[in-house]
Amino acid sequence: MFRKLLLGLGVCVLSFNLALAAEVKGKVKSVDADKNTITLTVDDKDQTIDVDKDAKIYSVGRKKKGQPAPEITLSGLRAVLANVNVTVTTEKKGDKDVATTIKVETARKKKKTT
Numbered sequence: 001m002f003r004k005l006l007l008g009l010g011v012c013v014l015s016f017n018l019a020l021a022a023e024v025k026g027k028v029k030s031v032d033a034d035k036n037t038i039t040l041t042v043d044d045k046d047q048t049i050d051v052d053k054d055a056k057i058y059s060v061g062r063k064k065k066g067q068p069a070p071e072i073t074l075s076g077l078r079a080v081l082a083n084v085n086v087t088v089t090t091e092k093k094g095d096k097d098v099a100t101t102i103k104v105e106t107a108r109k110k111k112k113t114t
Contacts, residue, residue, distance in 0.1 A: 024042060025085070025086070028040060028083060029041050031078070033076065036050060038099065049090060049098070051077055051102070055077075055102060056073070056102070057073070057074045057080065058072060058073050059103070059105075088101070089102075
């Protein structure tokens with residue numbers, strides 16, 4: 001009985017944390033590494049998001065046949081350039097949305113057709 005109650009409580013806590021997280025996809029307009037903020041253009045509107053000092057900032061490399069694509073950790077917020085597409089995961093901290101992960105989308109090379 002106690003085990004079921006503990007398991008149920010764990011599921012509720014995990015679900016609650018997932019409900020607080022949100023994803024924002026957009027194009028980087030600017031980055032202010034000194035203030036730890038990133039400004040995105042989402043649906044033709046600018047949105048400034050505070051970035052957590054421990055945020056995970058990464059890109060996805062090329063995947064090899066039969067293996068998942070590797071995550072490439074970037075060297076901080078300064079590595080995020082303007083005019084690139086990103087997916088930002090935010091969490092509510094106090095009364096603000098704070099970025100906890102930033103995934104930088106890499107440009108895909110088009111195959112040359114002859």
